[in-house]
Amino acid sequence: MDCRALLLALLVTPLDSFYHPVCTRVPLALRAQQQRQQRPKRLHKRREPEREPERRSWNPQAIKLNRQIANRDGSHEDIFRLFNTRKKDFCEVNYATALNWLAKKQPRGGYAVDSQDARNLAELILAASNQLDSNPDGWDARALANAAWGAAKLLQPRKYANPRERRAVQGSEVEEALKAACASLLRKIGDLAETRPDDFKAQELANVAWSFATADLDAPRLYASLATSATPRLAQFSAQELANVRPARKSVI
Numbered sequence: 001m002d003c004r005a006l007l008l009a010l011l012v013t014p015l016d017s018f019y020h021p022v023c024t025r026v027p028l029a030l031r032a033q034q035q036r037q038q039r040p041k042r043l044h045k046r047r048e049p050e051r052e053p054e055r056r057s058w059n060p061q062a063i064k065l066n067r068q069i070a071n072r073d074g075s076h077e078d079i080f081r082l083f084n085t086r087k088k089d090f091c092e093v094n095y096a097t098a099l100n101w102l103a104k105k106q107p108r109g110g111y112a113v114d115s116q117d118a119r120n121l122a123e124l125i126l127a128a129s130n131q132l133d134s135n136p137d138g139w140d141a142r143a144l145a146n147a148a149w150g151a152a153k154l155l156q157p158r159k160y161a162n163p164r165e166r167r168a169v170q171g172s173e174v175e176e177a178l179k180a181a182c183a184s185l186l187r188k189i190g191d192l193a194e195t196r197p198d199d200f201k202a203q204e205l206a207n208v209a210w211s212f213a214t215a216d217l218d219a220p221r222l223y224a225s226l227a228t229s230a231t232p233r234l235a236q237f238s239a240q241e242l243a244n245v246r247p248a249r250k251s252v253i
Contacts, residue, residue: 062091069097076105080120087127092135095128096143099150106154118174125151125181132188139192145204148189151182152211186215190222197229202236205229206244213244 058066065086069079079098083090090098102121111118128147132139139147155178193200193208200208209226212219230237230245237245 058091058093061089062093065089065094066097069094070101074105076102076111076117079105080117080124083120083124083127090127090131092131092138092140092143095124095131096139096146096150098124099128099154100146101150103150103153110154110156118178121154122174122178122181125154125178125185129181129185129188132185132192136188136192141193141196141199141201141204144189144193145200145207148186148193148211149207151185151189152214155179155182155215183215183217186211186217187219190217190219194219194222194225197225200226200229202230202233202238202241206237206241209246210244 065082068074068082071078079102083098102124111121189208190212197205205226209223212222226245234242
């Protein structure tokens with residue numbers, strides 16, 4: 001065969017016939033990559049989006065005061081000082097935020113009954129309760145949930161105090177006033193929440209249920225109302241929120 005015939009044969013022969021068997025791994029790897037790209041991606045299970053309940057729009061003065069109350073660098077004394085100096089400017093959302101942040105910033109053992117802080121706290125809770133009586137429609141679901149969580153959290157250190165500490169504060173006038181004010185506020189919040197449970201988002205509804213369970217308040221009608229509202233939208237609740245609404249669900253089983 002002359003050179004011309006050999007060159008013509010090489011030009012006509014497909015290039016695939018010259019590949020070594022090892023070289024076939026390249027197209028196989030490309031084919032596997034293409035198959036992986038064509039597979040549908042696995043979607044992580046996410047919480048279903050919630051229906052956004054109707055929220056109140058607060059005036060600029062209330063929003064500005066709320067930012068001062070919720071100052072992360074401030075202390076509980078700053079909140080009490082704001083309440084004492086600007087008590088007339090406090091509205092529903094300010095009371096709810098103040099209770100919530102006072103619960104977060106309270107000392108480890110709670111506010112001492114013989115201190116001015118405990119007296120200020122009892123006065124603030126009583127004022128919030130009076131505001132709830134005078135304008136119940138002014139409290140939206142978020143404000144009710146924040147106030148309930150704060151009132152219950154403020155009683156936690158006293159509930160889990162050691163026997164010596166409980167005996168020391170038992171019978172104290174300030175301590176009894178504080179407990180009565182928290183219980184009264186929670187009862188009023190429960191009466192409102194019972195009539196409009198669908199206004200609460202999952203976390204807010206769970207906070208209300210947790211607050212009553214923590215405060216050892218018997219509220220079967222509230223629990224039944226919360227459970228009825230929560231059952232169709234359980235997919236919107238996280239594991240912690242489901243644990244918080246467990247007392248409500250038990251009441252209807």
